[in-house]
Amino acid sequence: MSEEFLPFSRPLISRAAIDDVVTCLESGWITTGPRVAQFTEALKDYLSAPFVLPLSSATAGLHLTLLAMGIKPGDEVITTPMTFTATLNTIVLAGGKPVLVDIDPKTFNMDLNQLEDAITDKTRVIMPVHFAGLPVDLDHLYEIAERHGLRVIEDAAHAIGAEFKGKRIGAVGDTQVFSFHPTKNMTTGEGGCIATRDEAVAKKIGLLRFHGIDREAWNRYGKGGTQDYEVVMPGYKYNMMDIQAAIGLHQLRELDGFIARREELAERYQAALADWSQWTLPETPAYPHRHAWHIYTPLINPVSANMTRDEFMLAMKEKNIGTGLHYRAVHLYPYYRERFGFNLGDFPHAENVSERIVSLPLFPGMTDAEHDRVLDVMYSIFH
Ligand SMILES: Cc1ncc(COP(=O)(O)O)c(C=O)c1O
Structure with a gap:
């Protein structure tokens, strides 16, 4: 590896x-x-x-x-x-x-x-x-x-x-x-x-x-x-x-080829992680659409995973794998709280996602072997 x-x-x-x-x-x-x-x-x-x-x-x-x-x-x-x-x-x-x-x-x-x-x-x-x-x-x-x-x-x-x-x-x-x-x-x-x-x-x-x-x-x-x-x-x-x-x-x-590869990798994650209790996977709506898969963003289930999203990101980093955070809900940043009076509890769905979302590696040049490595490391973190 x-x-x-x-x-x-x-x-x-x-x-x-x-x-x-x-x-x-x-x-x-x-x-x-x-x-x-x-x-x-x-x-x-x-x-x-x-x-x-x-x-x-x-x-x-x-x-x-x-x-x-x-x-x-x-x-x-x-x-x-x-x-x-x-x-x-x-x-x-x-x-x-x-x-x-x-x-x-x-x-x-x-x-x-x-x-x-x-x-x-x-x-x-x-x-x-x-x-x-x-x-x-x-x-x-x-x-x-x-x-x-x-x-x-x-x-x-x-x-x-x-x-x-x-x-x-x-x-x-x-x-x-x-x-x-x-x-x-x-x-x-x-x-x-x-x-x-x-x-x-x-x-x-x-x-x-x-x-x-x-x-x-x-x-x-x-x-x-x-x-x-x-x-x-x-x-x-x-x-x-x-x-x-x-x-x-x-x-x-090259864009359409890039998106096609992103889609393959996103589907690979969806298939591989489908039975993992540690994750809630992204869902797509019923209307016809083409997803551009800029990011692949499952939600961690902290009880099953026995760790928070931030702990998961740190554990991945320690195993030399980068992840992204898109995003923490913007209304909770100090400027927006103070200037516009937003508070915790105002937008419960966004706040729940904000606590649990993580972007797994996904880019057009990513190989199947790199994708397998991400999945192996994730498995090792949870077991
Ligand atoms: C949803 C959204 N809007 C706007 C921007 C700003 O894009 P740019 O970095 O090109 O200014 C970003 C960039 O990450 C974004 O994700």
């Missing part, structure tokens, strides 16, 4: 992608330019989305989309406590108030049956998360959003390549935000993009992502461009570099 550390996630970057990064570095143009333009078109094609804007991260995408949708102080944005803190942070940074809806205890996605109870006359946006790459029921979500006249920003950080009823996340609905962080289903190092069907939102994000300047650097300095520009609003510096897009162009072509 190899004793080398096995991380919970590892990006798979092809030799061709590495060669293209070198070509980009040697080309003399390394920031936003022709490769980002090409990546934009490739993403539009893959997502079947009319407007796509690559950005420096999904966090930037959530922040700018909220601003572009005109969130003002006092406006409420409904989201889930079972997410990365960026989801809530960006609501606060945009001036909004995060309002939370508990999760469905089976799928860990926002419980849409509780969503309407959280809607008030101050609600502007619903921001669900496709947790682990499992699509939220978009029919149900948009039926509620449309009936109440609300915008939807899908936090699709986990969900590039996921499908709901035969359509990719990004191909239908209002606006989606994807992440290309190294643990995600495809990567550009850091990076992300938004996809939208709203031209006005796309135009505003286009300005906000680069200083509020009406032309990007390539247009200003490239052949045939002009160095002149106008500043029409104060903007941010959230643009993607060509170095990143050089990786992304390759990753996007």
Whole structure:
């Protein structure tokens, strides 16, 4: 048995992608330019989305989309406590108030049956998360959003390549935000993009992502461009570099193969762990969907396992196997408790999952032997 550390996630970057990064570095143009333009078109094609804007991260995408949708102080944005803190942070940074809806205890996605109870006359946006790459029921979500006249920003950080009823996340609905962080289903190092069907939102994000300047650097300095520009609003510096897009162009072509391998490994865990009393395994809904399997997240049963989730993670680490924690429920972090008055007991399903969830190793380059090693080590920890 190899004793080398096995991380919970590892990006798979092809030799061709590495060669293209070198070509980009040697080309003399390394920031936003022709490769980002090409990546934009490739993403539009893959997502079947009319407007796509690559950005420096999904966090930037959530922040700018909220601003572009005109969130003002006092406006409420409904989201889930079972997410990365960026989801809530960006609501606060945009001036909004995060309002939370508990999760469905089976799928860990926002419980849409509780969503309407959280809607008030101050609600502007619903921001669900496709947790682990499992699509939220978009029919149900948009039926509620449309009936109440609300915008939807899908936090699709986990969900590039996921499908709901035969359509990719990004191909239908209002606006989606994807992440290309190294643990995600495809990567550009850091990076992300938004996809939208709203031209006005796309135009505003286009300005906000680069200083509020009406032309990007390539247009200003490239052949045939002009160095002149106008500043029409104060903007941010959230643009993607060509170095990143050089990786992304390759990753996007390989994405469906990556997801297919993730799916095989997730199914392998489901089959191998089915009879283990120490675990409650992830469940998937009945509606047709393609799970992107960004993470594989069973819940530990502490009584059967005779240990807590944190003790399990430590025991795995001692045996040279990495695990992940996605996530501790965000409403219990000090800032959110103090600023918005959230308390233990507010969202019982999220809190239960928060105490027990663990991400087991899952990445496209993972071999069957590495997968067996994880299972063997888990067995040895419990026996
Ligand atoms: C649900 C969710 N939203 C947003 C983000 C932010 O993504 P990024 O790291 O690209 O800013 C993440 C990243 O982990 C995430 O998991």
